[in-house]
Amino acid sequence: MAGLYRPHRIVDTVEQGDHALPTTLRWAVALLFAQAVSLAGLLGFLIAVIGGQRLARLVDRRLLPFEILALVVAVVLVLLGWQLRQRRAWARGPVVALELLFVPIGYYLGGLTVGGILTIVSALACVGLLIAPASRAALGIRP
DSSP states (O other): OTTOOOOOOSSOOOOOGGGSOOHHHHHHHHHHHHHHHHHHHHHHHHHHHHHHHOHHHHTOTTTHHHHHHHHHHHHHHHHHHHHHHTTOGGGHHHHHHHHHHHHHHIIIIITTSHHHHHHHHHHHHHHHHHTSHHHHHHHTOOO
């Protein structure tokens, strides 16, 4: 049987095992990215509407702090989501605090409108997903 050729499997099935993120953590990261995109979209819409009227109003001293804050929060959400994706346990605390701050912001700025309800529900859902036992275990946080 020395002359028989036996092909070897080059690619074995990849078992994700311990390296895969649990569903709860994956959904929390996806929610963080979605919140960052929606905040950047809101900022872009605001700039387009106000910038279309007059460029001088775009840098109005009353509106500029909101524009800067929205941009900073969007960047922070992306960075924290990326850190959670890398299983950095320290990122969970700031995310939970930031998401809990979105609840009163959603209530007072949006109220019972679609935007306010979506803000509140997505913030509470993200907190719920991050405190789930599977997410805690993936991040190495003991109960």
